Amino acid sequence: MALTFKKLHPLYGVEIGGVDVTRPVDARTFGQIRAAFEEHSVVLFRDQPMDDTKQIAFSELFGPLEISGSANPGVGTPFARQSNLDIKSGETIPVDDWRMIYQKANYLWHSDSSFKRVPSLCSLLSGRICPPSGGNTELTCMRAGYRVLPDSLKNKIETLVAEHALSHSRDRVEPGILSAAQKAELPAVRQGMVRVNPINFRKALYVGAHAGAIEGWNQDDGRGLIDELIERATIEDHRISHAWREGDIIVWDNRAVVHRATAYDTVKHKRLMQRTTVGGNESTLPR
Numbered sequence: 001m002a003l004t005f006k007k008l009h010p011l012y013g014v015e016i017g018g019v020d021v022t023r024p025v026d027a028r029t030f031g032q033i034r035a036a037f038e039e040h041s042v043v044l045f046r047d048q049p050m051d052d053t054k055q056i057a058f059s060e061l062f063g064p065l066e067i068s069g070s071a072n073p074g075v076g077t078p079f080a081r082q083s084n085l086d087i088k089s090g091e092t093i094p095v096d097d098w099r100m101i102y103q104k105a106n107y108l109w110h111s112d113s114s115f116k117r118v119p120s121l122c123s124l125l126s127g128r129i130c131p132p133s134g135g136n137t138e139l140t141c142m143r144a145g146y147r148v149l150p151d152s153l154k155n156k157i158e159t160l161v162a163e164h165a166l167s168h169s170r171d172r173v174e175p176g177i178l179s180a181a182q183k184a185e186l187p188a189v190r191q192g193m194v195r196v197n198p199i200n201f202r203k204a205l206y207v208g209a210h211a212g213a214i215e216g217w218n219q220d221d222g223r224g225l226i227d228e229l230i231e232r233a234t235i236e237d238h239r240i241s242h243a244w245r246e247g248d249i250i251v252w253d254n255r256a257v258v259h260r261a262t263a264y265d266t267v268k269h270k271r272l273m274q275r276t277t278v279g280g281n282e283s284t285l286p287r
């Protein structure tokens with residue numbers, strides 16, 4: 001059966017049909033999926049009854065997976081679990097529990113694993129339990145985010161280096177939520193502010209909530225520029241807001257989009273999303 005392609009947004013994003021990604025995908029079909037990913041940055045598949053084993057198998061077609069760090073309930077596995085359900089009991093986690101506060105950083109625009117020296121290629125998020133309302137995932141096209149910057153700003157950021165750390169995004173929500181040991185696990189890393197796709201050479205702005213400083217700048221000026229860039233890039237015209245249905249799986253290109261979660265009633269409704277993250281293979285900075 002031939003694949004079908006339906007645009008999600010005038011600028012980017014595509015829904016692919018005609019394939020069951022919960023079963024082994026042949027190389028020719030995957031080649032088309034990979035090409036769509038490089039071109040469109042966001043790829044949605046619907047009605048895919050995913051489980052952990054199947055998600056790992058599909059995700060690994062994109063490359064080796066990252067393993068979750070100590071702050072995520074999926075610690076030591078390829079899964080970053082985004083959920084209001086306790087991993088053991090399945091009961092709703094109270095709103096003031098640190099695990100819920102920790103997840104609030106997901107409400108800020110970010111690119112997954114930008115706090116790693118070699119940041120991720122892409123993430124795959126699968127909707128396992130979806131609330132009836134709220135809990136959307138929003139994405140922003142950062143190729144467009146780059147394009148709309150005035151030339152003066154484009155020139156300015158070309159040679160700047162941003163410092164990214166998990167603690168920067170967590171400190172934006174609740175200073176001190178990470179332990180000293182968790183901070184030490186992930187020291188700040190240096191990232192370029194423009195990321196170039198090595199296949200089609202398209203440029204994207206590379207900032208987000210994990211970016212907290214600019215090398216050689218004072219703290220306030222650095223944060224000021226980072227926040228200005230995020231604001232200029234993440235305008236509504238650049239945005240997809242995805243309302244989840246169980247069985248949806250989205251692959252997004254962390255080099256070319258930022259994303260965030262939206263709120264839902266975490267007391268009344270259940271939400272369980274499983275994320276796998278495919279590691280990158282190149283630094284964002286010239287050697």
Ligand code: OGA
Pocket residue numbers: 080082106112123125135136137138259260261262273275
């Ligand atoms: C993630 C993430 C957003 C969401 O899994 O990396 O940011 O809507 N998720 O759960």
Ligand code: MN
Pocket residue numbers: 106110111112259
């Ligand atoms: Mn994320």
